[in-house]
Amino acid sequence: MNARLVRAISFSLCLAAGVAALVYAAHPASATSSVTLASGSDGSRSTIPVTINGQRASCTLDTGTSVILVSSAVAAAAGLNARAGTFEVAPDGHTYVDRQTQIERFGVAGSTLHNVPALISSNLGGQSALCGYDFFTHFPTLIDRQHRQVTLFPTASHLAHMHCITVNLTPHVPLATVEINGTWLDHVVLDSGMAGGGALWDGVRSKLRQPLVADANYVTMPAAIREGLACGAVASVRYAPGSPSSAMPICTEPQRPDGYNGIIETNLDTVRAMAVDYPHHHVCFDVAGYAAPPSGHVQRALPRDAWARFNYFRPPKRR
Numbered sequence: 001m002n003a004r005l006v007r008a009i010s011f012s013l014c015l016a017a018g019v020a021a022l023v024y025a026a027h028p029a030s031a032t033s034s035v036t037l038a039s040g041s042d043g044s045r046s047t048i049p050v051t052i053n054g055q056r057a058s059c060t061l062d063t064g065t066s067v068i069l070v071s072s073a074v075a076a077a078a079g080l081n082a083r084a085g086t087f088e089v090a091p092d093g094h095t096y097v098d099r100q101t102q103i104e105r106f107g108v109a110g111s112t113l114h115n116v117p118a119l120i121s122s123n124l125g126g127q128s129a130l131c132g133y134d135f136f137t138h139f140p141t142l143i144d145r146q147h148r149q150v151t152l153f154p155t156a157s158h159l160a161h162m163h164c165i166t167v168n169l170t171p172h173v174p175l176a177t178v179e180i181n182g183t184w185l186d187h188v189v190l191d192s193g194m195a196g197g198g199a200l201w202d203g204v205r206s207k208l209r210q211p212l213v214a215d216a217n218y219v220t221m222p223a224a225i226r227e228g229l230a231c232g233a234v235a236s237v238r239y240a241p242g243s244p245s246s247a248m249p250i251c252t253e254p255q256r257p258d259g260y261n262g263i264i265e266t267n268l269d270t271v272r273a274m275a276v277d278y279p280h281h282h283v284c285f286d287v288a289g290y291a292a293p294p295s296g297h298v299q300r301a302l303p304r305d306a307w308a309r310f311n312y313f314r315p316p317k318r319r
Contacts (some may be wrong), residue, residue, distance in 0.1 A: 034158070035109045039150040040141070043195050044267035046143050048150050050129065051107035053078035057129045059108075061143055061150070062193030063276060063283070064263065065132035066172035068103070068116060071124035075101065098122060103270055113138055121203055130193060136194040136278045143192065144286075146272040162276055162284035163240035174276075174283050178264065179238035179245070182209040190239075192274065197249030198264030199257040200235070210236075212250060218243055229253055237264060239271075239285050246270045268316040 040047040042060055050059045052070060055078040059068075070080070082099035101114040116134055124130070135141075142154035151158060167174035167190065177186040185204050205212070218232025231251040238245040246268045257263050266274055266285075273286035 007095055011094040012043055016315055029317075034151055034153045034155055037109055037123050037153045039148050041148070044145075044265075046145060046148075046150060046197065046267075048108065048131070050131070051105070052103055052129065053080070053105050054107075054112055055127075057127050059129040059131040059135070060193055061135075061141065061276075062191075063136065063174050063266070064128040064189060064191030064193040065130050067132050067134070068106070068118040069098070069102075069121040069130040070101075070118055071123060071126060072120060072122065073125070075120040077127075078103070080118075080120060086119065108135075108139065111139075111152075133169075133278075136276045140275070140277045140279060142273060142275045144273040145267065154275060159277075159284055160275070161276060162286045163243050164275070164282045165240050166281055167283050169278055169281060174278075175260065176239070176283065179241075180208060180235050180250075180262070180264075181212065182236070183207055185261055189258070189260050189263040190266050191263050192266045192276070194263065194265035195267065196265065197251070198235075198237075198262060199251045199253060200262040201256040201260075202252050202254050204255065204261045208235075212252070215249075220314050237268075239266070243285060243307050244270050311312055 037048060040049075040058060042058075046061050047058045048061065050057050052074055055074060057070065057074045057165050070078070074080075075082070078304075079104065080101045082101055084100050085097045086100060098119040098121050101118050101119050101120050104114065106113040106116045113134075118134075121130075139152045140154060142151040142158050144150065165176055167176045168187075169175075174190045175187050176190050178188050178190075179185075180188075180200070185207065191198075212233035212235055215232045215234055229251060230253075231249075233247050233250045233252065235250045236245045237248045248264065248268070266283075271285050275282070275284035277284065
């Protein structure tokens, strides 16, 4: 379960920003040509095939991680050298020690990057990896969940009918201003690697024009209460003006989640496709064809939809 829902929100990593300058495309001529490939899925998350030093891996497209992460199995097969350790805070609330490394050859769809900084994650299993900031910086990406396709270097026509918003990439994750329960909140992370909802800081919860709606069937464990966490609420979330809102399970915390006002998932039923254009500081959403719910209506969230980071705080469902 943990391996399937792994998240790597390691925003405090000590990887210097200048290291990214070491990464370069081996085939720059191909960088302007769109290429579409079939995508896989890990729950609601999209995956693509990549090679790491010639070894095949399945990479989850994850805007919530500031680096590329690989499993220990992939690292061993690819001959990656482990260097200094760093910390990764995973969705299950535990902290893992990962090892810094460098990928000599990172391949995807016929293109190759060299000398890519990465982490060997102790919380990833099998032949898996997470494609984070360095991937999206070099490969503007259109994730078409409806058709199970991923397009690298999408053209303007691909994005013509999408709602695009400007994001701040200073921390190597996309910070955006999104609408939650009728209030636009800034410094919220858009996370394509998260499943089941999001987290909100108590410091901005009081700013919401409409209070969060509680799910009466959600039971929080005493351990969560002792840590000040509150799960089982539902919010109405909108990524861009004019787009339909979506119901989302929300956990709230007394401390800012990973140092930001909030973190929310992007893999919702109302989002047919998502474009990640880091070179232009844009994230775009295709919500055409989905009707907005009636004003004031919020779908009831089932307990199984709660964000995985807090699942271990809840007792098993009674049958």
